[in-house]
Amino acid sequence: MSAARRTDRPTSPARPARLALIAGTAVLGVTLTACSGGAAASGHDGKDRSAGPSEAAQTRISVNLRGTAAAAGGPVTVTAAAGKLRTVTVSADDGDALTGRLSPDGRTWTSDRPAAPGTAYRVEAKGAGGGSDSAGFTTAAADKVNKLTLAPGKNTTVGIAQPLSIVFDHPVKNKAAVEKALKVSTSNNTEGSWGWLQDYSGRDRVDWRPKEYWKSGTRITLDADLNGVDSGSSGGWFVRDYATTFTVGSSQVIKVDLDRHRLALKRDGRTVMDVPVSGGTPGGDKRSWRGTAVLMAKEGTINMNSETVGLGDAYDKMVDFSMRLTWSGMYAHAAPWNAAYFGVANHSSGCVGMSDANAAALYRQARVGDPFEITGADAKGTVAEGNGYGAWNVSWADWQTRSALG
Secondary structure (H helix, E strand, O other): OOOOOOOOOOOOOOOOOOOOEEOOEEOEOOOOOOOOOOOOOEOOOOOEOOOOOOOOEOOOEEEOOOOOOEOOOOEEEEEEOOOOEEEEEEEEOOOOEEOEEEOOOOOEEEEEEEOOOOOEEEEEEEEOOEOEEEEEEEEOOOOOEOOEEEEOOOOEEEOOOOOEEEEEOOOOOOHHHHHHOEEEEEOOOOOEEEEEEEOOOOOEEEEEEEOOOOOOOOEEEEEEOOOOOEOOOOOOEOOOOEEEEEEEOOOEEEEEEOOOOEEEEEEOOEEEEEEEOEOEOOOOOOOOOEEEEEOOEEEEEEEEEHHHHOOOOOOEEEEEEEEEOOOOOOEEEEOHHHHHHOOOOOOEOOOEEEOHHHHHHHHHHOOOOOEEEEEOOOOOOEOOOOOOOOHHHOOHHHHHOOOOOO
């Protein structure tokens, strides 16, 4: 549409408009009418528009992304052909906007976040002299999309050992770029670090754990600003952001002594339960794991089948008050069939068994995220980082080296 003509335009001959090129990038958009209401020097139709000396300076911009199949994954850069930019707005078709910053000389604006795939963007710029210009582009759609699973769940209350854990659907090669987009904030500035590992499922995973157990009452927020981040080769693009918030409950630690065949629940340093148990049978594959395992889920009454954990046909039964400690199948649960061994000997297939009454009491008081600190001479090893939440079995110094950001 042509700009409106003024009735009092100058009588001097019209001046031809000039097309601006910046660093080899074609100018997008055209000069629009100034805020004063005066006519622009050039319109969309390319016709001559003479301007009087009182009109605001013209603003013309170039954008590094153009067309309907622009490359995603990089920042949007807006540059003024001449003069300085005052404000730039880059909005997406879904209503979201990209924030950004002006360069010190005021000529270039760069978005803080990358352009997301399969998204239409509109650029609106205003110059320091009052003129304005606009442009638009659409990024190419993602050929593959990566998704993730977050733990713990949103608005949950967890135990003091619960890490922030993210499991990815597809491999993550660009670990540094992904980790940079993961922002953790806590209500008390808790020190912590991300660490990359392989989940028990074989998928890529990254956990954020504090240096020490969380303090009771801490509130944790994760903002995963991943929209527009490329996972790397064979991983695909992230096409949305993720967020979760959770709170740490009372300080509880469950201590399991396999040598003494006892389990104690300590709350805020005070023992509130101390009961006899029976752990995994010594000398073979039925031994229990040692180290710190984190209560992953309270699963209630479930079917346990020894064939699913590689122990042949040793058992196939319904088990009450089941509390999962590892992905490999170690639980704490009721085991009335093993009553003769509680407090006396380890005689289970790897789990920590106890009476119905004691299992019910522990199940009622334990919270997902509570640490089970398991000690004993005859165990089949230490709980691995990816076999549940075993990050507490890695020293803090070693854990920090697992961050992709150094």
